[in-house]
Amino acid sequence: MQPFFLWMLSNGSYFLLISVGIALVRLRYLTGYLGFVGLFVGLAAVGELFSFLTARVLHIPNLYILHTYTILEFNVIALFYHHFFARFYPRWLVPGLMAGFTVLAVLNSIFLQDLTHSNTYARSLESLLVIALALLCYYKVLTELPAKRLNHYPVFWINTGLLLYFASNIFFFMLSNALLKQPKQVSFMAWGLHALLMALMHLFIGIGLWFSPRPR
Amino acid sequence: MVQSASAIDLYMLVFGGALALALLVAGVVGFLFLYQKRVSEQELVVREMQLGLQQQVVYRTLDAVEDERKRVARDLHDEIGAALSAMRLLVTQLAQHTPPTPEAANLTTRFKDVIDNTIDSIRRISNDLLPQGLEELGLTYALEGLCEAAMALSDVDIELRVDTEPALSNRRGLLVYRLVQELLNNALKHAAASEIKLSLHHEAQQVRLHYADNGQGFDFEQAYQRRSFGLKNIETRAQMLEGTVAFDTQPAQGLRVTLSIPLTA
Structure with missing residues (x-):
C-alpha cells in the first residue's frame, strides 16, 4: 500500500490530464454552468504548471501560488453552482459566499497565515463552503429530477467529485499539524492519499464533462 | 507521553477520517437509490395521467358520437320524415283530383307504399340513432x-x-x-x-x-x-x-x- 501512495504523491498530478483532455474534446459543448467546470479544470492545470515550474525548475518558494489559487478556485466553483442553482435558491446566496470567502481569505493571508505559510484556514473554510454547496446541489437535483438516468447527468458526477475531494480535504488539513510530528513516511502516505482523492475528483469531473449535452 | 498522545490523536483522526469518508460514500449511494425511486414514482404518475387523458379522449369521442347521432336522428325525423309525410299527403290529394284510371290508381298505390316503406326506414334508423322515448319516458x-x-x-x-x-x-x-x-x-x-x-x-x-x-x-x-x-x-x-x-x-x-x-x- 505504501508504495502505491508514494507513487500517487509523485504522479497524481498527471490525472489532471484526463479532465483537461476531455474538456478540450468537448469544449464546444461546455455551455452554461459546464463552462465554469471547464474553467476550473483549466485553472487547476495552470496552477499545477506554475507549481511545477517554481518548485522543480526554478527551485523557488511557491506557497504564495496556493493563496491565490485557493481564492480563484473557490470563486470558479461557486460560479458553477451559482449558474446551476439559477432561481432555485436565493440569487444573493452564492455571490455572498464568494465575496465573504474572498475577504476572509485575503485577511487570513495578511494577518494570520502569510504568503510563506500554508493557508490551511482558508483551505478548510473553502472545503466547508464547497461541501455545503454540493449538498445544496444534491437537494436541487433530488427535488427537480432533471434526468431519467442519473449516471448520464454531468452535474451528478461533477458534484460528487467535488464533494469527495473537499470533504476529505477537511481531514487532511486537520491531520497536517499532527502529521508534522510523525515520521516523513507517514506524512508522504497521507499526502499520497490526498493525491489519490484529487485524481478521483478529476476523473469524476472528466466523466461529467464527457456527458455534456449537445446543444439542440 | 507527548508522542503517544499525538499518536493517539493521529490514529483518531485517521479513523475518524476513514469513517467520515465511508459515510460520505454511503450518502452518495443512498442519494442514488432515492433519486431512482423518485424518478420511478414520477414516471408512474405521468403514465397514470396519460392513461387518464386517453380515457377522457375516448369518453369525449363517444359523447360526441352520441350527440351527433341525436342531431341526425332529430333531423331525419323532423325534416325527412316530415317531407315524406307531406309527399304522401300530396299523392293522396293528387289521386282524389284526377280521374282514377287503373294504371294511375296502381301507380298511386305503389307510390304510397314506397313512401310508407321509406317513412318506416327513417323511423327505424332514427330510433337506432336515438332510442325512442329514452329522454321523454x-x-x-x-x-x-x-x-x-x-x-x-x-x-x-x-x-x-x-x-x-x-x-x-x-x-x-x-x-x-x-x-x-x-x-x-x-x-x-x-x-x-x-x-x-x-x-x-x-x-x-x-x-x-x-x-x-x-x-x-x-x-x-x-x-x-x-x-x-x-x-x-x-x-x-x-x-x-x-x-x-x-x-x-x-x-x-x-x-x-x-x-x-x-x-x-
Missing part, C-alpha cells in the same frame, strides 16, 4: 322497446324485469341503453340463444344490471386477449358510468354479465 320504456325490436327480428325470448325506474341522468341512461343494445346484438349475432333474461334493480347506492342468456358462450380469456371490440365497448361504457362489469361465461354455458353502477358518481 325513461330508460325502462326505451329498454322495453329495444327488447321488443330484438324479439321481432329473431326467435329469441327476452324477459325484462325492472323494479323501479333507475334514477340516472339522460347521459348515463343512454350509456346503459347502449350497453344492453350491445349485449342483445351480440346475442343475436353470435350466441344463438333462445332465452335472454335482463333485470335492472336498485341495491343500496347503486343500480345493478343482470344479463343472462342460454347461448353457446365463449372463451372469455381468448376473446379478451384478442381485444374483442364488443367486450371493449361494454367495458368502456361501464368505465364511463364509473361502474364495474363482470363477465361469466364458458363455451356451451351461455353468458352472464353483471353491471354495477354507483348512483352517487
Whole structure:
C-alpha cells in the first residue's frame, strides 16, 4: 500500500490530464454552468504548471501560488453552482459566499497565515463552503429530477467529485499539524492519499464533462 | 507521553477520517437509490395521467358520437320524415283530383307504399340513432322497446324485469341503453340463444344490471386477449358510468354479465 501512495504523491498530478483532455474534446459543448467546470479544470492545470515550474525548475518558494489559487478556485466553483442553482435558491446566496470567502481569505493571508505559510484556514473554510454547496446541489437535483438516468447527468458526477475531494480535504488539513510530528513516511502516505482523492475528483469531473449535452 | 498522545490523536483522526469518508460514500449511494425511486414514482404518475387523458379522449369521442347521432336522428325525423309525410299527403290529394284510371290508381298505390316503406326506414334508423322515448319516458320504456325490436327480428325470448325506474341522468341512461343494445346484438349475432333474461334493480347506492342468456358462450380469456371490440365497448361504457362489469361465461354455458353502477358518481 505504501508504495502505491508514494507513487500517487509523485504522479497524481498527471490525472489532471484526463479532465483537461476531455474538456478540450468537448469544449464546444461546455455551455452554461459546464463552462465554469471547464474553467476550473483549466485553472487547476495552470496552477499545477506554475507549481511545477517554481518548485522543480526554478527551485523557488511557491506557497504564495496556493493563496491565490485557493481564492480563484473557490470563486470558479461557486460560479458553477451559482449558474446551476439559477432561481432555485436565493440569487444573493452564492455571490455572498464568494465575496465573504474572498475577504476572509485575503485577511487570513495578511494577518494570520502569510504568503510563506500554508493557508490551511482558508483551505478548510473553502472545503466547508464547497461541501455545503454540493449538498445544496444534491437537494436541487433530488427535488427537480432533471434526468431519467442519473449516471448520464454531468452535474451528478461533477458534484460528487467535488464533494469527495473537499470533504476529505477537511481531514487532511486537520491531520497536517499532527502529521508534522510523525515520521516523513507517514506524512508522504497521507499526502499520497490526498493525491489519490484529487485524481478521483478529476476523473469524476472528466466523466461529467464527457456527458455534456449537445446543444439542440 | 507527548508522542503517544499525538499518536493517539493521529490514529483518531485517521479513523475518524476513514469513517467520515465511508459515510460520505454511503450518502452518495443512498442519494442514488432515492433519486431512482423518485424518478420511478414520477414516471408512474405521468403514465397514470396519460392513461387518464386517453380515457377522457375516448369518453369525449363517444359523447360526441352520441350527440351527433341525436342531431341526425332529430333531423331525419323532423325534416325527412316530415317531407315524406307531406309527399304522401300530396299523392293522396293528387289521386282524389284526377280521374282514377287503373294504371294511375296502381301507380298511386305503389307510390304510397314506397313512401310508407321509406317513412318506416327513417323511423327505424332514427330510433337506432336515438332510442325512442329514452329522454321523454325513461330508460325502462326505451329498454322495453329495444327488447321488443330484438324479439321481432329473431326467435329469441327476452324477459325484462325492472323494479323501479333507475334514477340516472339522460347521459348515463343512454350509456346503459347502449350497453344492453350491445349485449342483445351480440346475442343475436353470435350466441344463438333462445332465452335472454335482463333485470335492472336498485341495491343500496347503486343500480345493478343482470344479463343472462342460454347461448353457446365463449372463451372469455381468448376473446379478451384478442381485444374483442364488443367486450371493449361494454367495458368502456361501464368505465364511463364509473361502474364495474363482470363477465361469466364458458363455451356451451351461455353468458352472464353483471353491471354495477354507483348512483352517487
